[in-house]
Amino acid sequence: MTGLLAALRGLLHRAGISLNILLVAVVAVAAVTIGPAYYAAAQSSVVQDTVGAAAAPGRGLEITQAGPVNAVSGLVDQAEGGLAHYLGGRAILTRLFAPPVTAAETTVQANSQTVPLVSRSGVCSHLRFTSGHCPRAARQVAVSTSTAYLMHWHTGQRIPVPTWGHLVITGQYQITLSNAGARYWFEAASRYFPYETSYGPNASGHPYDAMFTPLATMGAVPGTVQGTDYADFSLIPARLTGPDVARVQAAVTGLILDPTLTQEGVTTTTSLPATLGTVRASWRAIEVPVVLITAQLLLLAWLLLFLIVADAAEARGPEVALAKMRGRGRWRSLTFSLGEPVILLAVALPAGVLAGWAITAGLGHILLRPGTPVGLPGTSWLAAAVATVGGLAAVAATARRTLSRSVVDQWQRAGRQAAQRGWVLDAILITAAVAGLIELRVSGQIGSARRGVLGLLLPGLLGIAVAVVASRLLIVACRAGFRATGRRGRIGPFLALRHVARRPGGMRTTIVLATAFALAGFAAGIWTVTVANIRAVADARAGAATVLSVTPPAHHDLAAIVDRIDPGGRQATAVAEYANFSGSGAGQVLLAVDPQRFARIAAWQPDWAGGRPLRSLTAALDPPAPAPVVLRGDQVRIRFTGIGVRPAGGTLILDVYEQGVGAVGQTPLYLGPVSGSRTATAQLTGCPCLLANLTVSAPAPTGALISQRPVTGSVTVAAIDVRSGHGRWAPAGTGLTAPRRWRSGSTGGGNVFRSSSAGLVWSFKTQPGVNPSAVLVDRPYPLPALVASGLTPGAASVLQVDGLDGSPLYITPAGQAAAIPGAPANGIVVDRTYAERAAGGTPAYSSQQVWLAPGAWGRVGPALRAAGVRINGMVSAATLRAQLIRQGPALATVLFLADAAAAAALAAGAAITGLYASGRRRRHEYAALLASRVPRRSIRASLLAEQAIVLGFGVVIGLAAGFAATVLAVRSVPEFITQPQAPPLSYLPAVGGLALLVAAALAVLVLAAVAASMLLVRSVRPDLLREAEP
């Protein structure tokens, strides 16, 4: 107890240095604790994020069994039992999985058509009823508005269904595209809603949307009615933790291979293994850097602890000498010597672990998925214990040195000279660093499967190699400068250089400092690169600060609504998107935009297009074009003359389409034979309509579908008029007989237009099997487009892509960009107005979006809602950024930065402490100088210069080595789990940010150095010479 009290008094006596040792030890323990704790938390965050973002099959499993449709309950019980068995208990099942969604599906014959009949638990809350209500009793059904329209059914109608008797329609539902994508449907939406969701013109599947009915209906039919029963299980992402992944993986495998279930025809469908594979890949991306970083930090922590403990032991030397002089034996001297540092380490262990946990929790709060639990896994405690043991070893090693030194040596401070390591170790270090660099260049990314150990250690190796060589050169330079200042008689620089050159452990300090700052510089460089690239990728993927998926009110143009809400065009823009999922253009995304607004609101980086601003690219998207011709009336009349049309017997057709329906709704109006002068009249229904084109349909030979002969001749169009009822005929549009209003619409061309006194003369000579077609010009043809570079590998001037309605759209690249906002690698941006004209309106197939500028959501969101626009979903660049930052590679980078910063702070603290302790031991020397009338300012200058040389050199050399390592290795550091195709990633560290970092680091160090020097100088007085030399 007396010994403990004495040690505590000693610690208090050396409060400054004790506090520093404690801080260094705490930071060292905290630094190595963070890695494992962060990894464990990141595991949970990654699994929750990945599973949360997965589509229904990727986050759950669907168990199906064909058989009587009234047996769904049995399947659910069986599936739950099996899943619970393989998970390890029903409690785990209920913790990890939401209650299953069950369904029974069959088909019925109604109106001689096959219509799906589905009973699905909880379906009523996922349908929007336009009339009636959700069925509640047996034999009641809900039908889609599309099915009702196609079948001419109405709410309340009784439908006769063979075997089932009658089914009563209690309501009609609608389902939106976004609702159909909800995970509730477990991808059954494509079976249930082929019409309502309009999966595309080429989509296969049943032609009628499903009828929904309660399960009681299924039980009310004979057991011979066959169907398929479903039980859909979905994981609850927020409840998943790292260890659950293996458990779920095993359960899925067990369930799929379960022999009993297999014998009974029960099948399991899931993409969970792929999702969990992605989770593991993300974990691996963190795992390797975590181990690497923690190991490097551990070594650095040991080195630093050794340094600072050595200094502390040196400072306690006289006391230990006193103890030995007073006849204390080896053991007693050892305990006396170790007491204080051991107490500090004993305090530092729990304090460091606690600090590490707090820092991890802070990092987790900022970086990980909200609500991710941060704990202290066993590995954290292990790492902390290893760091502490390292500290104890350092204590023991330095204490041994102090104890083995004789008392007289101790008084005279004539310690043994440290063995000169020579250049051998330096050569080994440099060789290893170069080998690491080559390894990295050859083997690929850090953390990848082909990684090499040397490559992983490159930053540390390079840092320490540079630090060692540079530190040796510093000593040489200081010796040279020492002689020079000695000759010139400048006492301040003379003393500073002498102490740097001769101070024991001086080189050790610079090496550790430089290595730590090399790691910090590397980590900071990599972080700036990663952050910039994550920002670019998130911006490019989102398209704008915020992107809303919306449904405008019926018969309203979204662009017009947005124009009213944001007349200035700086906050919002309407975008129509059509994503092509099939054919050769699969993956292409057409974005129909207002070019001016788009240029202001879309996320853009000039380096995506060779330094060009977006507005200079979008300016070419909307060249002037004639307005479309709208036929308003119920009759259209065309006066024309057909001359020499061969083969004879052809028919002139005027194609129109109803506004807002699109090209698929094109209606041909047959105007009669195309020979001689004629005035043909056709009825218009559902108009106003858009005039689309004129076609000469050649007669097919008997027995053939189409003519295989070329069509030649000419048609002179004198006028196209419309009228309503029995009113007067009026021209359908202006300039319709002008040649510039028409272009060839036939494959292979062969159409010539000219004007004559009789009107428009249309001459044609087509390829065999092609009918001549004249298309009314109401947009540029081909449509100018801004195209992702990846889509235009050749120098094609005209490309065929899918328009907003899925029909072919010809575009010409007016500009190319390495990344297109909203669809980075495969986007095509066209003018919205022209794209809609090409599609005949805004088809349901396209997705309607509103893109918002930063900060616009607060004002535009409510305004959109007030205008009747339904907001179905929202994606923001910030959300995507957060998701990317929560992925493994970025998390590892953050961890590296945090830990390297801690290491740098640690090294700086240790260096300042060491310099202070060293200076304090020289107080007698300074007191003697004062007594010899050396000005106090010279002593202050010498102390400042010494600290500036050691600290400045270590920091500058370290950061320079770190930045060099960044430039060399940055391309090998993974930033994303899957490398994005676009936008192009930049590997240039943010110079401004790094310069700021360097300036801040230097400023802090200068302040610390000044404070330490002032304290030291203040404590130096000639009276000290009367006291014992420490």
Add this chain to the structure above:
Amino acid sequence: MTRPVPVTGSVPGSAPPPAGAALAVRCDNLVHVYGTPGSEVAALRGVDLTVRPREMVALLGPSGAGKTTLLWHLAGLLRPTAGRVEINGRRLTDLGAGALARFRLTEVGLLLQNPSRNVLPYQSALGNLLFAQAPARRSVAARRRRAAELLDRVGLADAAHRRAGGLSGGEQQRLALAVALANEPGLLLADEPTTQLDPVSAAAVIELIRDANAGQGTTVVAVTHDPAVAAALGRTITIRDGRVGAEGLAGQEYVVVGRDGTLQLPAELTDLFPPGSLARAERHERGVFLHQVDPPDPAGPGGHPGAAGPPAPGAGR
């Protein structure tokens, strides 16, 4: 001239004496060389010295003469380059590290030159005394009793709980002396015990040393420049250039003839024999005459080196 004094009942390797028993000191041809190869300094060049039990000896001499080195040898803190040190007939060179530590703990009290170097500054006066006794006495109560007694003896009873670093120089030195005497040593070694002290404090310290000698019979060897200390201790030995040059006994100064016949002239006579001067030594009935001679001119007529001239003025017995 000092002569080796036989120490009754003490043979090399014998058991240590009981605590408080006065110790005899003997150095035979003690040589100590400091430094590393290529840079060596001989601090002691063959010191012969004997101190009887209960004797008090002051080591005098100019700075750098080797006094402190000799003292450290007596404390077993240095290993001789040549020669030997015996304490009560035990050769210190034969003792291992543990035995040396025990020797310093139980038999030797060491008082260093600088007051603050003798104590732990952050410990109280009492704490320092307890610290010094800790390995020697198992009972805390006994340690406390002894500490209180010592503090009382050195006049620091009121300062028992004051931090040692906060005591004045004189108080610190008195405390250091108490610490040195804590384990009732048979030999007290003091290095400049009164330096940096005011006359009153110096007198107090001298008195305490004498008390220890008189009360416990502690043998005292003290390095000093202070004539008061030298006078108080009775016997003085002057060390010059690493050798015993002179000895003072009962107020008389004697030169000491070394084992190789060398002797060092008293400082007041050195002006008669500047360095490099030649002298002739002639046997006399009760001693030796030493008289200066002029160096003969080797080139001069009839002259030859070593030729005797008339006695120089002042030369004599």
